[in-house]
Amino acid sequence: MADFTRHELHPRGRIDHTLPPCSWDYLDPGGKDWLDNLALATCGNGHTCRIVSRVHTIAADGTLRPSYVCPYCSYHTTVRFVGWHQ
Numbered sequence: 001m002a003d004f005t006r007h008e009l010h011p012r013g014r015i016d017h018t019l020p021p022c023s024w025d026y027l028d029p030g031g032k033d034w035l036d037n038l039a040l041a042t043c044g045n046g047h048t049c050r051i052v053s054r055v056h057t058i059a060a061d062g063t064l065r066p067s068y069v070c071p072y073c074s075y076h077t078t079v080r081f082v083g084w085h086q
């Protein structure tokens, strides 16, 4: 289990932003395909990608299901988005 901390982007996160390793932020609801966007997150090796509702759900305590699999490297773990509330 890895705890990802929130890294607030200003303005709110867009899909072309990058975040520090093991962090997350909400995505701009006005962005493209926003209905599918849950969050933006970065793996332990610094790759930022979108978390989308077609693949994941995020529990009330921030636990991501299924586990986080980075599309760019071998990072694969159960992740909790600390501070998540939706």
Ligand SMILES: [Zn+2]
Binding pocket: 043, 044, 045, 046, 047, 070, 071, 072, 073, 074, 075
């Ligand atoms: Zn990665």
